[in-house]
Amino acid sequence: MSQQDIVDALIADQGVLFSEEIGANIARDTPQELFHWLIGCLLLAARISSDLAVQAASALRAEGLHKIDGLLDADDVTVMRCLGENGYKRYDGVATDYLKSTAAIIRERYDDDLRNMLDDDADTVLARLTEAKGLGDMGAQIFAREAQLVWDVFYPRLDGPAEQAAGKLGLTTDHGALVSMAGSRERFVRLTAALTRAQLRGAGDRVEQAAD
Template sequence: MSRQDIVRALIEHQGQLYSEEIGASIARDTPQELFHWLIGTLMLSARIDSGLAVASAAKLREAGLHKIDTILDADDDRLVEVLTEGGYTRYREVTTGYLKDTAAWAKEEFDGDLRVLRDRAEDADALLEALQGAKGLGQTGAAIFARETQLVWDMLYPRADGPALDAARDLGLPTEAEALRDLAGGRETFTRLIAALTRAALDGPADEVKAAA
């Protein structure tokens, strides 16, 4: 099997974006979808199973608590209740505080539009640093946000780091973003490849990926 076969198998079988899984359509590049992805990355960056983080971020959307104003207006107990429904129990009280603080930060600093943060940043490093103004979002969370937002933000593309590169190395693929981009063949397929490699690192490669490798 060739590297191209491995890439195709990864994209086909493990290429769902985490943002898609929580219900955020970041391809639309709208303030609401980007904010939902931001709080999703906040939850994914905690020391908790990624599946529980995804389920809980999706539950917030189901409850209408993925928007800045609804989060700010919500009772803390209601936020804790929804996080609990998603299985996010370990850090639910702390995360409730983070959600409130992040919503307030996004509203006060950027009028609820994270594209303003992007436009103010001089480069990708400055953008990642600015993202860490969100309460509870450190370097890991900023990197997670960038990993999929590169689908629509030119400043971040192409980007590959973290566990995705570990999986690439294990599967015999290049570990340079540009080389992986060339194998993927396009911006969306590259973004999906990075998501797939991240899933392969965290959950193990799909059987089809193993067969291709």
């Protein structure tokens, strides 16, 4: 089958955004949704499965701990319990410190609004993202991969596991060509999520068939 068939299968079968999985609607481009995605990326960047990271980030939202006020007002035991019950038992203490410190940093340096760190240079924005404790370069790249839906500075972006999966499936890694095959900005971002998911969790049957 053609590269277009592979792209279409990826988007249709595995194109749910990781931000959507945790309950963050980053398409709204609001401080709250972007912050929830940021702390989701912090968890996704840890040495733990992406499934458990998604589960933990979703659980934080369910308990109101996805908000800056919620994290700063909560005691450590409350945050640790939420993380520990959702796959982070071995890392609940460290992760709690990272989450609360990140909430404090975004409040103090960016007035509760991640959009205040925007700049015309992508590397500058990535460096500012890594100020979040525990996020690191990997977490910043995860954030950028889906934030490109609303942040022009990152669009179009294909890197890390998404780029690796593209190579394995026989897709070009040329951004312009992939944007063209995706057909829209949103579909391109869904494509990057699908490729990341294929690399981390395995390609779906329909994707494998299209790649044969």
